[in-house]
Amino acid sequence: xxxxxxxxxxxxxxxxxxxxxxxxHAQAGADPLPSWRDGPRKQALLDFVAAVTTEGGPRFAxxxxxxxxxxxDGTLWVEHPMYTQLAFILDRMKALAPxxxxxxxxxxxxxxxxxxxxxxxxxxxxxxxxxxxAAQAGNTxxxxxxxxxxxxxxxxxxxxxxxxxDLVYQPMLEVLAFLAARGFTTFIVSGGGVEFVRAFSEKxxxxxxxxxxxxxxxxxxxxxxxRITLTREPHVDFIDDGPGKPVGIARFxxxxxxxxxxxxxxxxxxxxxTTEGAGARFxxxxxxxxxxxxYAYDRHTNFGRLDKALDEAPRRxxxxxxxxxxxxxxxAW
Amino acid sequence: xxxxxxxxxxxxxxxxxxxxxxxxHAQAGADPLPSWRDGPRKQALLDFVAAVTTEGGPRFAxxxxxxxxxxxDGTLWVEHPMYTQLAFILDRMKALAPxxxxxxxxxxxxxxxxxxxxxxxxxxxxxxxxxxxAAQAGNTxxxxxxxxxxxxxxxxxxxxxxxxxDLVYQPMLEVLAFLAARGFTTFIVSGGGVEFVRAFSEKxxxxxxxxxxxxxxxxxxxxxxxRITLTREPHVDFIDDGPGKPVGIARFxxxxxxxxxxxxxxxxxxxxxTTEGAGARFxxxxxxxxxxxxYAYDRHTNFGRLDKALDEAPRRxxxxxxxxxxxxxxxAW
Numbered sequence: 226x227x228x229x230x231x232x233x234x235x236x237x238x239x240x241x242x243x244x245x246x247x248x249x250h251a252q253a254g255a256d257p258l259p260s261w262r263d264g265p266r267k268q269a270l271l272d273f274v275a276a277v278t279t280e281g282g283p284r285f286a287x288x289x290x291x292x293x294x295x296x297x298d299g300t301l302w303v304e305h306p307m308y309t310q311l312a313f314i315l316d317r318m319k320a321l322a323p324x325x326x327x328x329x330x331x332x333x334x335x336x337x338x339x340x341x342x343x344x345x346x347x348x349x350x351x352x353x354x355x356x357x358x359a360a361q362a363g364n365t366x367x368x369x370x371x372x373x374x375x376x377x378x379x380x381x382x383x384x385x386x387x388x389x390x391d392l393v394y395q396p397m398l399e400v401l402a403f404l405a406a407r408g409f410t411t412f413i414v415s416g417g418g419v420e421f422v423r424a425f426s427e428k429x430x431x432x433x434x435x436x437x438x439x440x441x442x443x444x445x446x447x448x449x450x451x452r453i454t455l456t457r458e459p460h461v462d463f464i465d466d467g468p469g470k471p472v473g474i475a476r477f478x479x480x481x482x483x484x485x486x487x488x489x490x491x492x493x494x495x496x497x498x499t500t501e502g503a504g505a506r507f508x509x510x511x512x513x514x515x516x517x518x519x520y521a522y523d524r525h526t527n528f529g530r531l532d533k534a535l536d537e538a539p540r541r542x543x544x545x546x547x548x549x550x551x552x553x554x555x556x557a558w
Numbered sequence: 559x560x561x562x563x564x565x566x567x568x569x570x571x572x573x574x575x576x577x578x579x580x581x582x583h584a585q586a587g588a589d590p591l592p593s594w595r596d597g598p599r600k601q602a603l604l605d606f607v608a609a610v611t612t613e614g615g616p617r618f619a620x621x622x623x624x625x626x627x628x629x630x631d632g633t634l635w636v637e638h639p640m641y642t643q644l645a646f647i648l649d650r651m652k653a654l655a656p657x658x659x660x661x662x663x664x665x666x667x668x669x670x671x672x673x674x675x676x677x678x679x680x681x682x683x684x685x686x687x688x689x690x691x692a693a694q695a696g697n698t699x700x701x702x703x704x705x706x707x708x709x710x711x712x713x714x715x716x717x718x719x720x721x722x723x724d725l726v727y728q729p730m731l732e733v734l735a736f737l738a739a740r741g742f743t744t745f746i747v748s749g750g751g752v753e754f755v756r757a758f759s760e761k762x763x764x765x766x767x768x769x770x771x772x773x774x775x776x777x778x779x780x781x782x783x784x785r786i787t788l789t790r791e792p793h794v795d796f797i798d799d800g801p802g803k804p805v806g807i808a809r810f811x812x813x814x815x816x817x818x819x820x821x822x823x824x825x826x827x828x829x830x831x832t833t834e835g836a837g838a839r840f841x842x843x844x845x846x847x848x849x850x851x852x853y854a855y856d857r858h859t860n861f862g863r864l865d866k867a868l869d870e871a872p873r874r875x876x877x878x879x880x881x882x883x884x885x886x887x888x889x890a891w
Contacts, residue, residue: 289766366808410768423812433622434812435743435769444808446801446827453831455808468779475699475777475788477810479756479767494779498786 257403260396260554266509266546270400273507277483278407284505288408292482294438294474294495295401297415297422299488299529300511301430303382303392305520307342308528310417312389313376315340317360325359334359346527357418358459362442365455366420373424387558390429395557397511400486401430412478415439416466416491420457438473440465470495483507489529496534496543508543510534515549590736593729593887599842599879603733606840610816611740617838621741625815627771627807627828628734630748630755632821632862633844634763636715636725638853640675641861643750645722646709648673650693658692667692679860690751691792695775698788699753706757720891723762728890730844733819734763745811748772749799749824753790771806773798803828816840822862829867829876841876843867848882 261267277286298304318328318337328334333352336344337360345352361369382389401411413432415422419439426432443458465473471494474482484507485492485499496508510531514521523531538545548555594600609617610624631637648670655661655671662668666685669677670693678685694702715722734744746765748755752772759765776791798806804827807815817840818825818832829841843864847854856864871878881888 289760366812367814410766412768419809419812427622433743435745435810437812441809444805446805452834453804453827455804471786471788472777472779476752476774477768479699479752479770481700494786501785 257406258396258399260399260552262551262553264551266544266551269544270507270509273484273505274404274407277505286483286505290480290483291404291407291409292412292478292480293404293409293484294412294414294478294482294486294499295397296487296489296492296495297413297417299513300486300492301393301397301401301413302389303519304488304529305513305522305526306383306528308417309389310421311528312380313373313421314357314360315342316376316380317372318356321360328359331355354461355459357461358442361418361421362457362459364457366444366457369420369457370424373421377425390425391558392556393429394511394552395554396552397486398430398557401432404484405431409484411436412474412482413437413439414465414470414473414485414495416464416470418442419465438465438477440469466491468494471498474498485509486511487534488513489531490533491529493534493537497541500541500543506542508538508541510538510543510545512545512547514547515552515555517549518555519548590739591729591732593732593885595884595886597884599877599884602877603840603842606817606838607737607740610838619816619838623813623816624737624740624742625745625811625813626737626742626817627745627747627803627811627815627819627832628730629820629822629825629828630746630750632846633819633825634726634730634734634746635722636852637821637862638846638855638859639716639861641750642722643754645713646706646754647690647693648675649709649713650705651689654693661692664688687794688792690794691775694751694754695790695792697790699777699790702753702790703757706754710758723758724891725889726762727844727885728887729885730819731763731890734765737817738764742817744769745807745815746770746772747798747803747806747818747828749797749803751775752798771798771810773802799824801827804831807831818842819844820867821846822864823866824862826867826870830874833874833876839875841871841874843871843876843878845878845880847880848885848888850882851888852881 258267276282276284277291279285295301298308315337319340322328322338328338333345333348333355336348337356345356377388377390380389381387382392404411411432413422413426413436417439419437419441422437422439423434426437427434440461441463443460443462445456445458447454447456463469470492481502482499483502483505485496486509487496488511500506500508512523513519522529523535591600609615610619612618628634631641651670652673661671666678666681666688669681670689678689710721710723713722714720715725737744744765746755746759746769750772752770752774755772756767756770759770773794774796776793776795778789778791780787780789796802803825814835815832816835816838818829819842820829821844833839833841845856846852855862856868
């Protein structure tokens with residue numbers, strides 16, 4: 226099965242429309258961010274992009290420097306009531322449990338297979354990483370992406386009863402398209418598993434696998450029947466979250482971004498690393514304050530906690546975008 | 559100092575010329591590879607590219623699948639009489655030795671500081687890695703790239719008395735430009751240090767940092783004066799050579815290449831991984847058989863040994879390009 230044809234085309238269509246709209250608008254001088262309400266946040270982004278793309282201007286940045294990084298969960302798509310990848314992991318655990326009776330002997334694995342989030346939380350980070358490995362490792366990167374893509378094609382979000390890939394934020398698709406149209410190279414820098422995000426990033430965001438940075442399982446090279454094999458081992462060897470995000474950026478992208486977009490304290494160091502660089506810089510936090518159209522949460526949640534970054538945003542010059550007030554719509558549909 | 563302005567512009571000029579030439583030729587139906595002699599190797603490459611870019615054809619590959627990977631040392635530029643990065647390391651060790659008198663107590667560090675290659679070889683891989691760390695770590699990725707760029711701007715190759723960045727192969731620049739013009743995304747997958755190669759890849763090859771995969775030192779995140787710091791630690795945590803190349807490709811690129819170019823047994827697994835994929839595939843080995851214009855070596859050398867890959871090339875369908883016979887010229891100058 227081809228990953229790219231197995232995924233819904235809705236996300237890509239939305240992105241293509243957004244890209245074409247951004248290109249056309251950029252040329253016509255019209256609004257490249259139609260789902261953003263006119264106001265300080267939208268204006269700050271427009272001003273930043275104008276400044277770094279004005280040749281001869283004091284804040285001009287050549288295209289090679291126009292690196293923009295985006296968190297995924299909660300920044301580009303919905304992360305409640307739980308991270309999408311966690312929903313995937315729980316579905317996998319349930320499906321694989323009958324073939325793995327030994328999981329019943331382990332509290333974390335047993336809890337995950339039963340879908341008991343409370344018991345799973347009690348097993349701590351070590352338990353969660355064990356579950357992540359059991360549900361997702363032991364295959365090649367290509368096999369895993371097919372598994373993830375097949376799940377994304379069939380799973381439905383409990384609130385909207387739609388594929389998770391429908392739950393990307395239209396205003397952020399417009400930002401991705403707008404920046405691309407202005408010579409930026411866009412990257413996803415996600416705490417999620419790199420191969421999980423790669424299973425839909427190209428279709429949903431127009432971002433190819435090599436521009437996705439994420440958490441990784443160890444990859445073990447070997448040979449079988451005289452052919453190269455790569456096996457995803459059940460232990461995580463890099464966590465692309467918090468202080469790991471600047472590390473992932475330096476390692477994979479190799480250049481400090483001039484713009485970064487996040488929504489939680491897991492993005493704090495990425496925003497900090499980005500905006501501490503010299504010259505024009507832009508940091509933005511998506512604030513989930515819209516219980517009606519999406520969700521409302523910040524300091525008190527298990528998924529996407531926003532606390533320290535919310536406190537420090539003003540003094541660091543980070544824009545806090547209100548989903549409720551700054552976005553005229555949330556989803557493409 | 560800006561890395562990009564501190565480097566010689568010669569490499570980029572050559573690449574720009576090659577790119578423009580390839581674009582113009584592709585449109586005009588003229589020769590996109592003027593430094594390649596007409597013959598089986600050139601024809602094989604032209605046939606492959608024609609096959610994968612012919613829409614509706616049986617071997618068509620959509621642009622997203624057109625991933626091509628290139629080894630660096632000995633494939634894109636000269637690697638004799640020693641790897642360029644080793645010359646850099648030896649120069650660094652010599653320069654830093656007075657400030658590090660304790661190096662005299664260690665056989666490998668002492669040998670490197672004295673430029674004694676034979677004694678250094680006696681210290682084995684462990685000794686070499688220790689020297690690599692002593693010469694290159696303890697700085698940020700940005701600082702290191704400035705150090706490497708400054709060295710590249712001043713160092714001269716002992717045979718031609720030219721900057722090392724002049725010693726990129728014109729025929730390979732044409733291949734890079736030709737593939738880019740035909741919708742490929744090109745990557746460097748080097749056994750060399752990723753930040754060393756990134757110090758010149760954009761200028762010399764038109765390949766930005768995020769499309770360079772290489773060997774890495776551990777990166778340690780921290781804070782100083784309230785700002786994020788990233789420190790390159792003196793231990794190598796990933797070796798992008800031999801079996802490491804498919805691992806690096808899967809991790810950084812996230813998609814199996816359909817074309818790969820190498821010159822040594824260190825590229826064996828990259829070539830194997832690439833050409834074992836389904837559909838049209840292309841593998842090529844640059845064979846150094848031209849002592850007059852460059853160097854002649856294969857099975858018996860410490861730098862770029864080509865033995866097993868040379869033996870297996872015929873049965874695996876890999877093209878072996880003779881530098882002497884297939885290239886009408888080696889360098890742009």
